[in-house]
Amino acid sequence: MTLDQEFVIVSHGMLGYGFPKASLDEAVARGAQLIAVDAGSTDMGPYYLGSGRPFVSRSMVARDLDLIIDAQDRTGAKIVIGSAGGAGTDVQVDFLLDTLTSVLKAKGLRKKVAVIRTELDKATLHGALTNKRIHVFETERDLTPQDIDASTHVVAQIGLEPIMAALDDNPDIVVSGRAWDVSNVAALPVKAGFPRGLALHLGKILECGGQAALPVEGSDLLMGRLYPDRFIVESPHPNKACTTESIAAHTLYEKTNPVLLPGPGGTVDLRAARFTQIDDTRVEVRDSAYTPASQYTVKLEGARLAGYRHFFIGGIRDPRMIEQIDAIEPAILDRLKSHLGADIAPEQFRVSFRRYGRDGVMGPLEPVKDPPHEIGMLVDIVGETPEIAETVCAMARALLLHWGYQGRKATAGNLAFPFSPADMAGGEVYEFNVYHLMDVDDPVALFPHHMTELG
Amino acid sequence: MRLSDMARVVRSKNAGPYLLTFDVLFDSIETLERVRTAGRLTRDSVAAAYGVSPNEIIDFDYYPFANAVKFSIRRPHPSGSAADTDVYGAQQHVPLMMIELD
Numbered sequence: 262m263t264l265d266q267e268f269v270i271v272s273h274g275m276l277g278y279g280f281p282k283a284s285l286d287e288a289v290a291r292g293a294q295l296i297a298v299d300a301g302s303t304d305m306g307p308y309y310l311g312s313g314r315p316f317v318s319r320s321m322v323a324r325d326l327d328l329i330i331d332a333q334d335r336t337g338a339k340i341v342i343g344s345a346g347g348a349g350t351d352v353q354v355d356f357l358l359d360t361l362t363s364v365l366k367a368k369g370l371r372k373k374v375a376v377i378r379t380e381l382d383k384a385t386l387h388g389a390l391t392n393k394r395i396h397v398f399e400t401e402r403d404l405t406p407q408d409i410d411a412s413t414h415v416v417a418q419i420g421l422e423p424i425m426a427a428l429d430d431n432p433d434i435v436v437s438g439r440a441w442d443v444s445n446v447a448a449l450p451v452k453a454g455f456p457r458g459l460a461l462h463l464g465k466i467l468e469c470g471g472q473a474a475l476p477v478e479g480s481d482l483l484m485g486r487l488y489p490d491r492f493i494v495e496s497p498h499p500n501k502a503c504t505t506e507s508i509a510a511h512t513l514y515e516k517t518n519p520v521l522l523p524g525p526g527g528t529v530d531l532r533a534a535r536f537t538q539i540d541d542t543r544v545e546v547r548d549s550a551y552t553p554a555s556q557y558t559v560k561l562e563g564a565r566l567a568g569y570r571h572f573f574i575g576g577i578r579d580p581r582m583i584e585q586i587d588a589i590e591p592a593i594l595d596r597l598k599s600h601l602g603a604d605i606a607p608e609q610f611r612v613s614f615r616r617y618g619r620d621g622v623m624g625p626l627e628p629v630k631d632p633p634h635e636i637g638m639l640v641d642i643v644g645e646t647p648e649i650a651e652t653v654c655a656m657a658r659a660l661l662l663h664w665g666y667q668g669r670k671a672t673a674g675n676l677a678f679p680f681s682p683a684d685m686a687g688g689e690v691y692e693f694n695v696y697h698l699m700d701v702d703d704p705v706a707l708f709p710h711h712m713t714e715l716g
Numbered sequence: 717m718r719l720s721d722m723a724r725v726v727r728s729k730n731a732g733p734y735l736l737t738f739d740v741l742f743d744s745i746e747t748l749e750r751v752r753t754a755g756r757l758t759r760d761s762v763a764a765a766y767g768v769s770p771n772e773i774i775d776f777d778y779y780p781f782a783n784a785v786k787f788s789i790r791r792p793h794p795s796g797s798a799a800d801t802d803v804y805g806a807q808q809h810v811p812l813m814m815i816e817l818d
Contacts, residue, residue: 303733306796306803399734400794506741509782510725513739517731517788518775536781567798611798624801625792626766628811643798692797693733 268450268487269293270463271497274470276300276325276342277317278480284471287497288484289332294339296329297445299468300357301344303562303693304515309347311413311564311691315356316347322357326364333433334370340434341424341445348562349439350414351380357436358715365716372434375427375710379417379438381561383409385707394700398560404697408563415563415695419708420525421457424448427710435710439562441524442468450487461529462549463492465522466508473511474501495543502542509536525560526704527553557704563695568610568643570687571654575661575676577636582675583619584632585666590614593660600656605644610653615639638676643690654684719757720813722747728808733795735774736805737788738762738812748783756817762787765811 271288273280276298288296301309301316309316333340346353354376365372386409389395395404409415416439425448427435437445443464450460463485466473471481474496481501486493494503512531513519522529530550537545577583598607617637620627640657644650662676669675701707720726725741740757742748751757759776763769768789776787793800802808 303795304730304804307733308796399732401734401790506783510739510741510784513741513779513782513784513786515729515731515737517735517737517786519779519782519784519786534781613799615801620801622801622807623810624799626808626811628765628767693794696733 262454262489264489266489268295268453268455270295270297270446270450270467270485270487271482272297272446272467272470272485273325273329273482274299274468274472275317275480277321279321279325280470280480280482281498282328283499284482284497285328285332287499288482289336289338291484291497293332293336293484295446295449296332296338296340297467298329298340298342299344299442299445300342301347301349301439303348305347307564307691307693309353310350310416310562311566312689313348313350313352313414315353319356319360322360323364326361330364330368330370339428339449341437341448342435343424343437343440343442343445345436345438348414349379349416349437351378351438354378354436354438361434361436362715371714371716373432374713374715375430375432375435376713377419377423377427377435377437377708377710379419379440379708381415381417381707386415389699395561396558396698396700398696398698400696404695408565408694411565412563412695413566413691415561417559417561417699417707418525419559420444420704421448421451422526422704423708423710425452426705428452430710430712432712443524446485455487455489456551458529458549458551459492459546460487461524461551462531462534462546463487463494465529466494466511469511469514471496471498471501473507474498474503475507476501491545491547493539493543493545503544505536505538505544508544508546526557527551556700557702558698558700561695561697561699562693564691565694567690567692568645569647569650570641570643570690571647571650572639572641572685572687573654573658573678573683574680575638575640575658575678575683577638577676578634579671579675580632580634581668581670582666583636586616586619586636589664589666593657593664596660597653597657601653605649605652609649610642610644612653612657613641615641647686651684651686658683717817718813719815719817722751722817726809726813728805728812730795730805731788734791735788736791736808738786738809740785740812742783745780745783748778748780748785751785751817752778754817757785757815759787761815762812765815
């Protein structure tokens, strides 16, 4: 490889969020050889992982795929899509393949697709736990066999290697389950011999798409040109610019340490990285390094069903009630439990009072303690069954509406309801219950790909 | 003067479902160094702003390459769990913004 060899990448930060078609056309005109697409995250909470439902609707995913497939058809660029469907569960991979198939059929195209599944079955997880290969991570709590049994889906966040192995079979498109967002960008150039430190750092900058270019407005694409000794970041949008500040600022985003970025198999080390503005709109980066870990690990992400939600919203304006709200809530909980008696046990439901206007946004972190003039009270019930949640919700509403707090003057009712009916069903509720690291000796073996033709 | 008067960006966001990370970005290295020298934006002052102990502040540091200050804390409740109030963690920045710099 010579130092002027170039690899051109365009990246989309969230499949289905859309991007200006002109940006993709421009990226193609500038010679994009890879269209890297991130389709998921844990950011939107545990629901999509737990339920397996897609985070972005089918029609929005299809719209983005339609444009990306057209771009591939003109150029032969590879497409790598990671974290299919939002959380990368098997059912979400299937959703993406199904959507992709419809898009290809509508165009009369057939494509070679490599599919990587990253959901782990319970036997594999129990085996790894028994063999002490699963370690505590940011939960600060060891994984238990009960966690594994209770989870609805557990995925592993894979690194570059399974995607590189899939690319060995020369697919047009790679569709992967949960993948380190960096991998979508970096797998192909690393396979071609470009240095990992640079490729992974470029991946980190490109993973959120256009967010690292100014002005940030709506979803957009971002481009990188990778060389053996440096890379250049640029926006394909005519009115957007990358600056050393915008690139460096994005390097901080959504991570605790901006200069040491651990991932599957090693750590990207940016302590010596240099960012240079080479013209008005482009930034060059050099000296991004990579240190392999002594033990290759993948992060496991799992969620379990916590119950079913029912809730109501009511406004509270009376200052006498607002003053006493801290005492009213536990009193209502006690009364609720005694009313329900033996029919519904306390461990079959939980009640959360969310007091918008007081500490509804920050909870225990809220430093402002001044009494507000009104509270938007959201009472959230999660029950073991939808029926339990509905029953407890109705009872909690009636109790709060008519609670005879001390000094009450307004005896007709304590809540201003915005809606009739006041109570609403919120469906299934999931919570993260696996967020651990698993040792793997072979980064590919657990995550083999299979080749298929779609369209 | 408050931090919000000096900084270009003050933001909070999830760093995974269990951690909350905070970024303060300044327009120039000179402003960053002025704030550092003033000594009011510290591990102790951000701990006080959030009512946590200084040893619960993760990786507090000044990062001249990005004209930035950054630190993290554990979320009071994991993202999307029963008592969580902010799934994306994007509205936890205000106590930081209100820190007095002089």
